[in-house]
Amino acid sequence: MREADLDELLRIERAAYPYPWTQGNFRDCLKAGYSCWVGEIEGKSAGYWIMMNVVDEGHILNCCIAPQWQRQGLGRQLMAHLFQVARGHNTRELFLEVRLSNEPAKRLYTNLGFDFIGQRRGYYPTDNGREDALVMRLAL
Numbered sequence: 001m002r003e004a005d006l007d008e009l010l011r012i013e014r015a016a017y018p019y020p021w022t023q024g025n026f027r028d029c030l031k032a033g034y035s036c037w038v039g040e041i042e043g044k045s046a047g048y049w050i051m052m053n054v055v056d057e058g059h060i061l062n063c064c065i066a067p068q069w070q071r072q073g074l075g076r077q078l079m080a081h082l083f084q085v086a087r088g089h090n091t092r093e094l095f096l097e098v099r100l101s102n103e104p105a106k107r108l109y110t111n112l113g114f115d116f117i118g119q120r121r122g123y124y125p126t127d128n129g130r131e132d133a134l135v136m137r138l139a140l
């Protein structure tokens with residue numbers, strides 16, 4: 001992921017999430033040196049993921065597939081790449097948070113071997129209040 005990708009990635013982010021990240025969120029991740037990768041199809045961004053590495057832990061901060069490319073195996077493919085990059089950093093455990101109501105993401109992650117290890121109350125905004133996050137973990 002490069003600064004030049006951000007306009008395209010923001011379009012995907014806004015189409016895919018009810019409460020999307022801002023350009024500043026992406027910029028901060030690039031500046032901080034997190035692992036930030038884009039999956040392209042015929043030269044166009046189709047998805048991306050961002051992981052923060054802390055010693056031997058990897059925290060997945062974003063993983064997103066453009067709506068028109070969803071349900072075609074791309075999420076699984078990008079996560080396989082993430083695992084490969086994480087192993088290269090000697091990461092032993094991966095963590096992420098997911099909205100309680102986000103069934104597609106929960107299915108993707110449980111299929112990949114993530115377990116539910118906790119719940120953060122009112123972690124995400126919703127149109128009429130707050131929603132819990134489920135915390136998931138995978139031992140690599």
Ligand SMILES: CC(C)(COP(=O)(O)OP(=O)(O)OC[C@H]1O[C@@H](n2cnc3c(N)ncnc32)[C@H](O)[C@@H]1OP(=O)(O)O)[C@@H](O)C(=O)NCCC(=O)NCCS
Binds near residue numbers: 017063066097102
């Ligand atoms: C979650 C997300 C990344 C999945 O990506 P994807 O490319 O559509 O997923 P894949 O096609 O690789 O599917 C992998 C598995 O995920 C699950 N899955 C994906 N979409 C699903 C859906 N709409 N309903 C139920 N399960 C779904 C399935 O278990 C699927 O395996 P299967 O096809 O063998 O049944 C994608 O829906 C997305 O970007 N959503 C918006 C952003 C988001 O919520 N990101 C996660 C934040 S924690």
